[in-house]
Amino acid sequence: MIGRLAGALALGLFLLGILGPSSAANARDQLIIGATQFPSNLHPNIDSMLAKSYVLGLTQRPFTTYDATWQLVCLLCTELPTFENGKAKIEDLPPGFKRDRGTTFCKTADPALATKGIAATYTIQPNATWGDGTPVTTDDVMFTYEVGKNEKSGVSNSELYRRIVRIDVIDKKTFTMHFDRVEFGYNGINDFELVPAHLERAPFGDPTTYRNRTLYSTDPTNPGLWFGPYKVTSMEPGSQIVLDANPTWWGTPPQIKRIVFKTIENSAALEANLLSGSVDYIAGELGLDMDQALGFEQRHKDAYDITYKPVIYYEHLTPNLDNPIFADKRVRQALLYALDRTALTQQLFAGHQPVADSDVSPLDWIHTDDVAKYAHDPAKAAALLDEAGWKLGADGLRHDAGGKPLGFELNTTAGERTRELVEQVLQSQWKAVGVAVRIRNEPARVLFGETINQRKFTGLALFAWLSSPENVPFTTLHSTMVPTAENGWAGQNYAGYRNGAMDDLIDCIEVELDRGKREQMWHKLQALYAEDLPDLPLYFRAQAFIFPKWLKGITPTGHQYQSTLWAEQWRIEP
């Protein structure tokens, strides 16, 4: 009997040996990236999601983007158009032309600018070629513009296309874009992502069905869709995408021959895959959350290189300013003084997530430290609450003159462990100054689909904003962007913040072309934000990049233009 059992065990182990994972034999000319999200499709302009821009960073290049130092650079173009190099010019708008966003204009700027636009001339990299050998030309530029401005094509973010008045083709590689306004970000066309005219024109024959018929969905391994250092050679929706080096790539040849983008949505399983060798590298952009990464570091720091990069996700508390409690600025300030945010990030995130003083990331060149700070000071918090009429009662809670206790609801996304931990810290620190907080969390789709975007929250909402370098907070802070039933819940000024000085700064920063003057205005905006606290800043999130020791050259950017845009610099070292 024992002999038979031993035989069966030996046979089992033998079979396991034969059928063992092929990844064990993973040669070092391929990299398997583990991520928790899979792109819905690979069309550069339909739907926007992190996983898609991550993969597209490997397969194509935008004309312009922000690099790891947060400066605007050319990738597909040869030189950024500027007024200094003569490739950008202010020009009159066509008579009767109506701007897409023409309701407000900087009061202190030259009024003539309100009727002006900018012409910017770009030249496509001379050797840029689609994966099937077809050169990238202005035909593709014009076709992309046609798709982008067509209302039925399903392009998600069409703001850039609405800003373009027209495009003039100069030759096969050079074109001039005419924009409908004068603004500092005139030469950044990061969202203008080319699609190949020679392949996509046929499916675009009927724009209403284009989003379903595009080759990016029906034939994603067609080499003619890609012009980056890699091309998609195999795709198993929901599971993995295999990308091989693109022989028609015009830049530095990538050293890594094959990249596999593998999705494992469960982060514990993702970690196990890394340890088992089924995954080589966990991308910070789409990987483990902070406390998981910290736990992983404790257990395996000798086997991997782990880098924490603060990113542009701004974690904050949005108050509903229609609630009389929060309408008083002193209460908002008191609530922030009552929090020990430094200890919070130290204890929960090992200090990797920097405390925020405003909505501008410390990595952004416009950031200033010269703003009101709210270091932990419960005495000051108590004094401000006293001053605002909230007196401490015998029950340990603060009450107004009518005896109403100071309390409110705190909402965030249910099931998100880090936020739920943060909530508990906030609740206990506010309780220490006599403020009662009731936690009421909701699934993300309820919170963002109704509670926040229709301003149904009555207290504070804990969530994050993703923006971009030098992002003008028009949709989140301008008084015209408060969602209401009348405007169809448009806008993202969920706090209901209305301040003429903030509106003026937002309007004027946009049209200020002088970098020095603009910097001063940004500093004023941050000072006003920190003083007024339309949101209560908590911290900027960080991403954990878990590299194998042999993988080098990946530089996290900290913003939404991801590290894959420089994938040709990645290398494998013995």
Place this chain on the structure above:
Amino acid sequence: MIRFIARRLVETLLVLLVMSVCIYGLIGLMPGDPIDLMLTADPHLTTADVVRLKAVYGLDQPLVDRYLAWLGAAVHGDFGYSRLQSQPVLQVLAPRLGNTLLLMGISLAIALAIAIPAGVWAASRPRSLADNLINLFAFAGMSIPAFWLGILLIILFAVTLGVLPASGTASPGVNSLADRATYLILPVATLTIVTVGGELRYVRSAMLEVLRQDFLRTARAKGVSPRRVLFGHALRNAMIPFVTVVALDFGTLFSGAQITETLFGYLGMGKTIYDAIMGNDYNLAMVGLLLATTTVLLANLVADLAYAWLDPRITYR
């Protein structure tokens, strides 16, 4: 019998129609629509974008109109496109249904292969050491959460021993049966272990019930061998209620496989349907849930037919 099957198939169609109304209505009543969700992922979307996209996706129409449009197209075989996968719905679901049926089929077969003999063995020796050990095994299987067991198996077989892949359905660029089989071992093991306990307990209690019946005492008195009494008479009678349980288990397995599928990155129906509902992918959620409903209804039809085979006294007209 044919009339019975035809009637049940017609009933199935009616159930599917009612289900389609319920599913469409329930998804439609959930807060937020796909564009609201898109907005949270991309704060650069403007009001104009939101209005335009809602029109493009037909979300500016009343729910009833949208349902009728969907139903009209579905009747003509057009189940639409998945918003999340940007592919025709059937193209998305067909391979995943195959994966899930494979996963469920193998798990169920192994679970039955263990549960039936072990349950019979335990019932034939109540309160013996063997019975106690089998019960311990059954309760352990029923008590272990699938996600915990799955992680444990991954750590043991993929991380520590390194003999099995931790997740996925196949190795990149490899297209062989053996390769796919390796990816099935851990999810199948997980599903089997969490399923087998309940079935084993049910077989045991059904057998204990049957073994007390007079007709078995008569059979033994007539000199029928103990093996024949156990397997030829008792088991056959115990199987009638057990078949009902297995048919119902089919539905539980279909949805319960979601945790296993997520953990092992296995592309199956459970995970797809869950993502479709959460992502407001109407077409995918509708067809996915209707396929799941159809599978469960057909499993119950098969169970009804099995009753007649197991018990000749049962006839269908």
